[in-house]
Amino acid sequence: MSFDRTLDESALFRICFVCTGNICRSPMAEVVFRDLIRKSGYVGAITVMSAGTGDWHVGEHSDARTIAALEAHGYDGSLHRAKQFDPNWFENLDLVVVFDRSQERILRAWATSEQDRGKVQMLLSFDSEQAAQVDVPDPYYSDAAMFDNVLGMIERSSLALFRQIEPGIRRGTP
Structure with a gap:
């Protein structure tokens, strides 16, 4: 499988959001983060994509x-x-x-080096106000209100993550 249009390897910083099935949380984060990139003028400098740990929703x-x-x-x-x-x-x-911690365990197990294991980070860890919650709940088995709640969590944490990355991008160094 290729990255298709989703990963510009020449970008200064490359992020992949990973949830379980890649149909709820990670696509939300991808869309939110792409919007932050576009609005901040960093298209081409930061690239983002999303994926799931499981294959049951592929395509x-x-x-x-x-x-x-x-x-x-x-x-x-x-x-x-x-x-x-x-x-x-x-x-x-x-x-x-x-x-969530389940995805963290899976991705760190799939990583073949300490450097790659270190690339795996929990989304809420970037937002000091939400970090204590640790996991973003999976809204799949819930209602529309939970999807809105999760999107709010993702928006806040994505903005916090973006603010941490942005100074290095502005200087041209990741």
């Missing part, structure tokens, strides 16, 4: 509730197609952001 759109929550907040998540994370991607990524 599918995001969950309809994900798309609806994104649309309600002014984002377009309609183009997303789920894919599974490939451990060979580690070498081309600077950061692999996960949403």
